[in-house]
Amino acid sequence: MTTHGVSIQDEMASSVQSGRRSSGDDGQTSHNHAVVLEAKGISKTFAGVTALRDVDFDLRSGEVHALMGENGAGKSTLMKILAGVHVDYEGEIRINGAPVSFSGVRDAERAGVAIIHQELNLVPELTAAENIFLGREPLILGTIVDHRRIVKAASALLKRLGIEIDAQRRIAELRIGEQQLVEIAKALSLDARILIMDEPTSALSSAECDTLFKVVRQLAQAGVAIIYTSHRLDEVLALANRVTVLRDGQRVLTAPIEGLSQGAIISAMVGREVTLSRRDSVASSSASVLSVRNLTLDKVSSRGWRRVLQGVSFDVRPGEILGIGGLLGSGRTEILESIFGVARGWRDGDIAVDGEPVSINSAADACRLRVALVTEDRKALGLHVASTIRDNVALPSVAAASRFGVRGFVREAELATEMVEKLAVRCYGIDQIVATLSGGNQQKVAIGKWLATGPRVLLLDEPTRGIDVGAKQEIYQLIFGLAAEGLAIVVVTSEMPELLLLSDRVLVMCEGRQTGVLSGAEATQEAIMRLAAPGMSERAAP
Amino acid sequence: MIVLRLLSRTKLYWGLAIICLIGALASPHTSSGRNIFLSFNNLTDVLRQVSITGLVATGMTLVILLGGIDLSVGSVMGFSTIICAMLLTQPGWTPASIVAVPVAAIAAGLGVGFLARFIFHGLARGRDVDAGRRNEVVLGPWRGLRIPVLLGLVCGALVAVATASQVSTKFGVLAVLLVTPCVAMALGAINGTLIVAGRLQPFIATLAMMVSALGLGRLTAGQDNAVIAVYTGTNATQAFDVLRSMVWGILPMPSVFFLAAILIFGAVLRFTTFGRYIYAIGGNPEAAKLSGIKVAQVQLAAYMISGLLAGLAGVLFVAQYRQGKPDAGSGLELDAIAAVVIGGTSLMGGRGGLAGTFVGVLIFGLLSDILQLQNIDSNVQLLMKGLIIVGTVLVQEQNLGQLLTRWRGQAPPPPTRTGSVEAYRPPQVNVTSKTREDIHEAS
Numbered sequence: 001m002t003t004h005g006v007s008i009q010d011e012m013a014s015s016v017q018s019g020r021r022s023s024g025d026d027g028q029t030s031h032n033h034a035v036v037l038e039a040k041g042i043s044k045t046f047a048g049v050t051a052l053r054d055v056d057f058d059l060r061s062g063e064v065h066a067l068m069g070e071n072g073a074g075k076s077t078l079m080k081i082l083a084g085v086h087v088d089y090e091g092e093i094r095i096n097g098a099p100v101s102f103s104g105v106r107d108a109e110r111a112g113v114a115i116i117h118q119e120l121n122l123v124p125e126l127t128a129a130e131n132i133f134l135g136r137e138p139l140i141l142g143t144i145v146d147h148r149r150i151v152k153a154a155s156a157l158l159k160r161l162g163i164e165i166d167a168q169r170r171i172a173e174l175r176i177g178e179q180q181l182v183e184i185a186k187a188l189s190l191d192a193r194i195l196i197m198d199e200p201t202s203a204l205s206s207a208e209c210d211t212l213f214k215v216v217r218q219l220a221q222a223g224v225a226i227i228y229t230s231h232r233l234d235e236v237l238a239l240a241n242r243v244t245v246l247r248d249g250q251r252v253l254t255a256p257i258e259g260l261s262q263g264a265i266i267s268a269m270v271g272r273e274v275t276l277s278r279r280d281s282v283a284s285s286s287a288s289v290l291s292v293r294n295l296t297l298d299k300v301s302s303r304g305w306r307r308v309l310q311g312v313s314f315d316v317r318p319g320e321i322l323g324i325g326g327l328l329g330s331g332r333t334e335i336l337e338s339i340f341g342v343a344r345g346w347r348d349g350d351i352a353v354d355g356e357p358v359s360i361n362s363a364a365d366a367c368r369l370r371v372a373l374v375t376e377d378r379k380a381l382g383l384h385v386a387s388t389i390r391d392n393v394a395l396p397s398v399a400a401a402s403r404f405g406v407r408g409f410v411r412e413a414e415l416a417t418e419m420v421e422k423l424a425v426r427c428y429g430i431d432q433i434v435a436t437l438s439g440g441n442q443q444k445v446a447i448g449k450w451l452a453t454g455p456r457v458l459l460l461d462e463p464t465r466g467i468d469v470g471a472k473q474e475i476y477q478l479i480f481g482l483a484a485e486g487l488a489i490v491v492v493t494s495e496m497p498e499l500l501l502l503s504d505r506v507l508v509m510c511e512g513r514q515t516g517v518l519s520g521a522e523a524t525q526e527a528i529m530r531l532a533a534p535g536m537s538e539r540a541a542p
Numbered sequence: 543m544i545v546l547r548l549l550s551r552t553k554l555y556w557g558l559a560i561i562c563l564i565g566a567l568a569s570p571h572t573s574s575g576r577n578i579f580l581s582f583n584n585l586t587d588v589l590r591q592v593s594i595t596g597l598v599a600t601g602m603t604l605v606i607l608l609g610g611i612d613l614s615v616g617s618v619m620g621f622s623t624i625i626c627a628m629l630l631t632q633p634g635w636t637p638a639s640i641v642a643v644p645v646a647a648i649a650a651g652l653g654v655g656f657l658a659r660f661i662f663h664g665l666a667r668g669r670d671v672d673a674g675r676r677n678e679v680v681l682g683p684w685r686g687l688r689i690p691v692l693l694g695l696v697c698g699a700l701v702a703v704a705t706a707s708q709v710s711t712k713f714g715v716l717a718v719l720l721v722t723p724c725v726a727m728a729l730g731a732i733n734g735t736l737i738v739a740g741r742l743q744p745f746i747a748t749l750a751m752m753v754s755a756l757g758l759g760r761l762t763a764g765q766d767n768a769v770i771a772v773y774t775g776t777n778a779t780q781a782f783d784v785l786r787s788m789v790w791g792i793l794p795m796p797s798v799f800f801l802a803a804i805l806i807f808g809a810v811l812r813f814t815t816f817g818r819y820i821y822a823i824g825g826n827p828e829a830a831k832l833s834g835i836k837v838a839q840v841q842l843a844a845y846m847i848s849g850l851l852a853g854l855a856g857v858l859f860v861a862q863y864r865q866g867k868p869d870a871g872s873g874l875e876l877d878a879i880a881a882v883v884i885g886g887t888s889l890m891g892g893r894g895g896l897a898g899t900f901v902g903v904l905i906f907g908l909l910s911d912i913l914q915l916q917n918i919d920s921n922v923q924l925l926m927k928g929l930i931i932v933g934t935v936l937v938q939e940q941n942l943g944q945l946l947t948r949w950r951g952q953a954p955p956p957p958t959r960t961g962s963v964e965a966y967r968p969p970q971v972n973v974t975s976k977t978r979e980d981i982h983e984a985s
Contacts, residue, residue: 342832367834381832384825386892395822396833402815404664449833 035097036061036225037082037113037194042091044077051077052089053249059194064216064226066240066257070269070468074249075229079196082227083115084108095194114192116183118199122171129154129167132186157185161215177208184215188224195219196227201235202466205328205494213239231468232495233262245269270470287355288315289488290339290371290457295349297331297338308334308345312514314507316457316488321479323503324492326532330509332492333376336459339490340366340373353457367396372450374443376461376492382446385435389427390416392434392445397452419448423478440471447478458482460491464498476502496525508532553937554886558901558908565912579915586794592907593796594619594862596900597855598871599878600803601848603899606882607811608844609824609891610737610744615852615878616871617755618729622856624759626722627770627866629713630778637762639713642721643705649724651698658690715781723853729755730849734842748845752875759868770866785861796858803851808896820844824891880927881906884934905930 037059044052052074059065069075080086082093084102093100095111102108105115122131129151130137138146138153154167163181171179180200187195197216201209216239220226230236236243237257245253245268253268297309309331316322324332337343339351341360351358353369360366366373375381383392394401394412401408401415416430423444427437434445443463450458463479464472479502483489493499499506505519508531515531569579578584598615605612628638662685681687701720708717729751736747763770774782785795793801811817819840822830831837852871860866885902887894909930913923 340832362836363832363834364836373832375832380826381828384822384829384892386825391818391822395818395830395835398815398818403667405660405814405816407813407815407818453834 034061035059036095038094038097039078039082040092040094042078042081042089042093044074044081044086044089050249052081052246055091055246055249055251057082057244057251057254059225059227061193061225062220062223063241064220064228064239066236066243067227067229067246068236068243068265068269069246070470073246073269073468075246076198077249078246079115079198079227079229082108082194083113083196085115109190109192112191112193113196114187114190114194115196116180116187116198116200118202120176120179120183122179122183122186124172125170127151127168127170128158128165128174128182128185131171131182132157132167132189134186153189154185157189158182161185161188162218163211163215175208177204177211180204180208180212181215184212184219188219192224194225194227198229199231199466200228201230201232207327209235231466233265233469234497236265237262247271266469269468270473286318288317289354290490291315291352291355292335292339293350293352295335295338295347295351297334297343297345297347299345305346308512309338310513312349312507312509314514314517316490318456318486318488319483321483321489321491321502321504323499323506324490324509325496325499325506325528326509328494330532331512332509333461334512335509336373336461336490336492339457340371340459342366342373367453370453370455371457371459372396372453372455373459374446374450374461374463376465378442378446383434383442383449385442386433388431388433389420389425389437389445390430393419393430393449393452396449400453415452416448419445419452422451423448424474438468438471440467440474443467443471443475444478447475451482456488458487458489460489462493463491464493464495472498496528499528500525554898554901557934557937558905561905561908561912565908565915568912569915579912584911584915586788586792586797588904588907588911589797589800590794590862591911592903593794593800594855594859595874595877595881595906596797596800596903597803597851597858598848598874599881599899599903600800600807600896601851602875602878603882603885603887603894603896604807604811604820604844605744605848606879606887606889607820607824607891607894608841609827610841610844611748611879611889612730612733612845612848613745613748613875614729614733614751614755615848616874616876617752617759617868618726618849618852619856619859619871619874620868621729621755621759621762622722622726622853623859623866623870624763624770624868625725625866626718626857626860627772628762629718629721630772630782630860631712631770633710633712635709637764639709641762642725643702643709645728646705646721646724647698647702649727650701650720651694653694654697655690655694658693659686662686662689712778714779715784718782719854719857722857723850726853726856727846727850730846730852731842733849734845737845738838738841756868763866763868768867768869772860772864772866774864782861785858796862799854799858803854804896804900807847811896816840816843821892824893826892877906880931884931902934905934 035058037057039055039057042052042055042057043050055074055078057078067075067078077086081089084105084107087101087103093102095113100111102111102113108114123134126134132154133150138149140146151167158165158167158181161181161184163178163185165174165178165181171182174182184195184197200212204212213235216226216228220241228236228240237260240257242254242256243260243265244251245265247269248271252271253265291314293313295309295312296307298305299308300306312331312335314322324335326332334343338347338349339360341362351360353371358365358369360369360371363373379385384395390413393416397415398407398412401411413430419425420427420430425437425441425444425448427441434442437445447460447463460479464475467475476498479489479491491499491502493502500523503523505517506523506528507514508516508518508528510532518527518531565579566577569577571577572581598619602612602615625638625642628636629642632638659681662681666681666685705713705717705721708714713721733744733748733751736742736750737744740747760768772778772782774780787795789795789798811820819830819835819837822833822835823837823840827837855874856866856870859870863870881902882894882899883889883902884905885894885898885900887898906927909926910923913920913926
């Protein structure tokens with residue numbers, strides 16, 4: 001399982017010889033294999049719960065080392081220990097051969113270790129340059145912030161990294177992908193030689209991902225050692241040199257990426273064989289539950305009206321799963337929001353539920369018609385994370401369970417229990433606070449909340465975002481199960497394998513227009529990409 | 543551990559207990575050796591004094607739980623005292639009665655109409671096995687619209703006739719109790735509409751109402767007599783004195799209203815869908831909206847309730863102080879917010895409750911009583927009030943625990959300026975090993 005046992009000694013020696021690497025110009029060769037960071041026997045417990053048990057980890061200069069594992073496997077704990085966030089742990093960490101014990105993040109930064117958190121720590125109202133040098137502004141006469149110098153240094157830094165961002169733009173004006181790159185620039189301005197990236201692509205479009213990967217590769221080539229986590233296996237396979245897999249707080253695998261298959265990594269993460277199987281297409285002849293005709297949506301932007309959706313039409317029959325594919329910003333989410341009656345803007349078109357033309361102008365209307373939307377951002381939009389499972393599941397059903405405005409507490413508890421059992425939510429009970437659940441279980445609660453209302457149409461927006469592989473599998477099974485029960489399901493997802501796996505038919509969007517509906521065998525990755533890419537759609541037959 | 547948790551969960555009540563203890567120990571004694579603080583009369587006096595603030599704080603709790611704020615309650619209360627005092631003392635169509643009669647009729651009509659619909663809904667829901675799955679019951683045209691409208695019109699007309707008949711003489715106590723809160727509720731409805739339909743921030747909308755209700759009160763009262771005196775028995779009905787009497791010799795009448803409001807709205811928050819929605823909206827308005835909750839209706843209702851209770855407080859103020867004046871409630875909104883906050887309700891919304899507000903109101907009442915008994919300067923009282931707000935909120939929000947751990951733990955490392963602009967030498971991306979050799983040779 002461990003393939004680096006022998007070589008590590010040599011590398012140790014070479015890293016001791018080369019001493020502490022402090023400047024950037026000694027990392028020209030991409031893999032000189034010097035171990036810059038070594039962790040031995042790291043263990044960490046939180047209030048009696050073991051998060052990490054005797055984990056060894058090593059990082060070589062110039063490599064991208066992927067750290068994989070399901071949620072709760074301990075990868076974020078390990079990263080936080082390495083970055084000085086957690087300071088009480090057992091075991092030893094060596095940087096360039098010298099044992100270190102960080103007293104905090106600042107201390108780690110001084111030793112050249114920087115972490116980029118999943119939640120970006122940038123100030124939206126400041127410019128990119130100001131953010132990069134926040135708290136360390138160069139001063140004139142020790143008092144006045146030298147703004148020109150900040151901009152100059154930041155621009156130079158961004159340019160050298162190959163990032164095309166104007167350093168004087170405010171962070172709020174940048175897209176998330178660009179913000180991520182600014183965060184990287186900030187970390188590097190701290191003279192970081194070891195960069196820890198926690199799920200950097202979870203909110204990025206594929207084009208933004210490509211830019212990020214380019215920067216990451218360049219950094220690695222220049223000798224920066226990178227620890228990289230992601231839930232997306234394909235990007236790990238494409239980017240990483242080595243991979244370490246954690247499961248239940250223990251290391252189960254460290255190996256070079258060559259020769260590892262996607263399946264092998266998943267098996268190591270989950271601890272069992274996982275098969276991604278498409279379900280047999282359910283031939284449904286019954287009339288459509290949801291039919292959408294000529295849906296258009298105009299939004300007000302700073303430059304006047306902007307057409308976000310144009311002429312979207314489709315039908316969903318009971319038991320059918322319609323996938324909506326397309327690039328980020330192609331109007332996928334807006335379709336769901338328009339159907340659910342919560343899209344901001346001017347909406348036009350006809351929606352019929354069970355053949356009856358309906359007008360849905362609010363979530364309350366949608367609930368009455370038994371149309372349900374599980375939102376993309378479950379923490380901000382889908383759930384009350386500070387409340388209990390019981391309260392969350394019952395919320396859309398509170399009125400239904402009540403009589404004369406008095407809540408039916410018994411009925412609410414029944415609903416919550418029913419959903420927890422049906423969806424196999426792993427929790428202590430229905431009174432557990434949702435924020436303490438894992439991402440996958442939170443997502444199940446978000447789905448359960450709507451299943452409790454007995455919907456006929458279920459709209460799912462990115463149902464597996466930020467969820468680990470095992471939980472994804474459960475969500476897929478769940479969605480298949482619901483379709484088998486006769487629900488009409490519409491799924492929006494950015495992940496191509498997921499789209500192909502789940503959908504009976506795939507509707508592809510490009511720049512707000514519907515460029516095609518593919519069914520069955522027609523729906524291949526290539527066909528979808530061709531329809532989804534801007535500029536290609538003119539040639540594609542709808 | 544369990545004891546600690548119990549202590550921390552009930553810390554609010556411990557604060558109240560400590561204040562009582564201090565009051566009892568520090569209290570002066572009568573010549574016969576009786577403890578004045580613990581005397582029955584003193585305690586009922588405290589209850590009487592806190593009732594007006596308490597009523598307003600009750601409405602404020604709902605609004606704050608919702609994630610909003612109502613700065614207008616003081617002015618609305620002042621305006622209500624004017625309406626109430628003018629109706630009591632001045633016969634005929636004064637500005638007060640011109641405003642009050644139609645508003646009361648409309649409010650009564652709408653109220654009865656919605657109540658009828660609500661009851662039909664409840665009846666229609668029935669004891670259905672599948673009730674939990676069925677969302678809204680769709681009522682037929684008669685029960686859904688026509689009967690409620692009819693009932694509403696009838697009731698509105700009845701109220702209009704009943705109140706108009708009192709205009710020629712002077713208003714009685716019941717009529718005042720009905721009409722004044724309705725007017726205040728209408729002001730609350732304006733607040734709510736501005737916030738819901740106009741998308742104004744609650745702070746701004748109610749700030750505007752706070753200013754304009756004061757002006758409205760002065761206009762209604764007339765420039766010359768900013769204070770309208772109410773002498774029951776001479777210029778107003780003797781029966782109005784019932785609002786300052788003792789009920790069965792135990793409770794002062796104002797406190798009966800206060801306690802009833804606490805109990806009623808406590809039950810509303812705890813047991814009704816409306817209460818659940820208030821918490822849900824305060825906790826996460828977007829998620830609440832996407833859960834199918836009619837956020838706008840709930841918000842509007844909360845601001846209306848806040849206005850209604852402020853109006854009721856206004857009537858009690860007239861009974862208590864025998865006068866109505868436009869600035870009767872100046873500073874009241876801040877007292878109410880303070881009571882809500884020290885009661886543990888989060889200003890961010892979604893967390894807290896009326897039990898806390900009740901205790902918060904009592905803590906203020908007892909504190910000023912103790913200080914008065916000690917003959918301490920009223921400015922010291924203000925100072926103490928401020929300290930209590932800060933102290934309780936520190937304990938409530940568990941900031942104290944965090945502060946203590948920060949002090950006890952090691953000090954954070956001093957900020958460094960290591961990675962300054964100069965210190966950064968970026969990785970050289972495009973340099974190949976060959977060029978390095980070239981550089982070596984060159985040097």
